[in-house]
Amino acid sequence: MNYLNTSTAHAKAYNLNAGATALTLWTPSDAGNDATNLYRNKNAYYFLPSENESYKAAYYDPNKAGGAGYWLYATGSNAIPTAVASGTAQGTAVYGGGTVVAPAAVDASGGLSPYLTMGQSGNVYAWQENALDGVNDVSSALRAIRGGYWGNSELVLRSSFHSSADPSNPNDFLLGFRVASVPEPSSVAASLLGVGVLMARRRRR
Amino acid sequence: MGVSTQPPAFRLKAGQDYPSNDADLRAWFPDDAACLDYLEWLRWPDGFVCPQCKMPGRWRVADGRFWCAGCRRRMSVTAGTIFHRTRTPLTIWFEAAWCATSAHADTFGSGGNTFTIGFVPIGNAGNANDTVNGAGTNYGAVPYNFNMSTYAISQDQLAKASNSRGISLGGSAWVGEPAIGECDVVSGGGVCELSEHEHGAREGV
Numbered sequence: 001m002n003y004l005n006t007s008t009a010h011a012k013a014y015n016l017n018a019g020a021t022a023l024t025l026w027t028p029s030d031a032g033n034d035a036t037n038l039y040r041n042k043n044a045y046y047f048l049p050s051e052n053e054s055y056k057a058a059y060y061d062p063n064k065a066g067g068a069g070y071w072l073y074a075t076g077s078n079a080i081p082t083a084v085a086s087g088t089a090q091g092t093a094v095y096g097g098g099t100v101v102a103p104a105a106v107d108a109s110g111g112l113s114p115y116l117t118m119g120q121s122g123n124v125y126a127w128q129e130n131a132l133d134g135v136n137d138v139s140s141a142l143r144a145i146r147g148g149y150w151g152n153s154e155l156v157l158r159s160s161f162h163s164s165a166d167p168s169n170p171n172d173f174l175l176g177f178r179v180a181s182v183p184e185p186s187s188v189a190a191s192l193l194g195v196g197v198l199m200a201r202r203r204r205r
Numbered sequence: 206m207g208v209s210t211q212p213p214a215f216r217l218k219a220g221q222d223y224p225s226n227d228a229d230l231r232a233w234f235p236d237d238a239a240c241l242d243y244l245e246w247l248r249w250p251d252g253f254v255c256p257q258c259k260m261p262g263r264w265r266v267a268d269g270r271f272w273c274a275g276c277r278r279r280m281s282v283t284a285g286t287i288f289h290r291t292r293t294p295l296t297i298w299f300e301a302a303w304c305a306t307s308a309h310a311d312t313f314g315s316g317g318n319t320f321t322i323g324f325v326p327i328g329n330a331g332n333a334n335d336t337v338n339g340a341g342t343n344y345g346a347v348p349y350n351f352n353m354s355t356y357a358i359s360q361d362q363l364a365k366a367s368n369s370r371g372i373s374l375g376g377s378a379w380v381g382e383p384a385i386g387e388c389d390v391v392s393g394g395g396v397c398e399l400s401e402h403e404h405g406a407r408e409g410v
Contacts (some may be wrong), residue, residue, distance in 0.1 A: 105381030
């Protein structure tokens with residue numbers, strides 16, 4: 001994660017020292033220290049998503065019928081996803097074991113969430129940035145994991161389930177991860193449908 | 206032609222000032238009239254000002270254009286933009302612009318180790334926690350906008366990032382397969398097996 005930041009001229013997210021098995025907490029004397037989250041440097045651009053961030057991306061639907069709210073699965077639905085070995089059909093997820101004996105490719109890991117992320121239910125668990133207790137003040141604390149893996153039952157895919165894993169074990173073959181980033185003002189402007197930009201271009205002609 | 210004031214990008218909020226996802230886009234801009242309303246706000250965020258006489262008052266006429274209360278000129282909100290006299294419905298323009306600007310990919314590395322990570326915007330800052338599906342602790346509230354990688358990070362992305370840092374992960378990096386730890390125990394059928402502990406932990410027992 002730090003490489004993504006430092007290679008693009010941003011502050012590194014995590015205080016990692018070569019050879020260490022755990023990160024070092026940021027301290028008040030460090031630039032970018034955030035007293036509410038001693039794991040993540042607030043000047044970083046790329047970071048491991050926290051459980052709240054992952055949860056929102058997976059389950060929140062601002063356009064849910066009856067008002068914004070959350071779904072039980074990261075497929076934009078409370079219906080149990082159809083188990084598949086791989087694919088992109090809506091309402092499907094890679095889970096269930098049986099003939100599903102390995103993770104699918106990340107771009108074929110089931111249907112999309114309302115925010116258009118893929119594979120947040122099933123395929124591989126996702127490491128969360130935060131400790132299981134939500135207090136990021138012990139570097140070696142067990143970290144939360146979410147989403148379930150290809151061999152789980154649908155119960156583990158639910159928003160109501162999370163578990164933990166030891167961050168000092170890099171060889172947990174059920175765990176993957178995602179990357180989150182902060183939107184720059186320029187990307188916000190771009191999200192403005194590009195219309196303002198298009199208008200400005202026209203006016204300069 | 207006078208140059209209108211664009212809404213400063215840093216003041217804009219996803220889900221409030223511009224759509225935060227595809228569903229928002231469809232809900233906000235169901236027809237050309239809705240698109241024209243939005244363009245009017247973009248162009249004159251502080252209210253209409255005639256580009257010719259600089260007077261603020263105007264009437265809207267039946268064809269969607271304006272009648273300046275000062276100089277009595279008829280004008281269109283699209284005048285001077287690439288939308289002027291377009292025969293293509295504005296809804297199509299908006300959708301095309303949205304597709305070009307919402308999701309994006311960031312590029313890292315160089316040469317043979319170049320890779321991209323695709324992101325989708327997670328808007329609707331300030332959403333509340335999930336108080337329905339959460340088991341015990343509630344999650345999901347995020348007071349800011351951010352981006353989430355569309356997919357879990359893949360083995361080849363991780364390998365290229367590591368190569369860029371001069372670190373070889375060893376083994377084969379399968380394109381598209383999620384970046385996960387190595388399997389400790391492989392069965393005769395080539396399937397990675399869970400220890401009892403791992404299985405129990407991952408099923409939440």
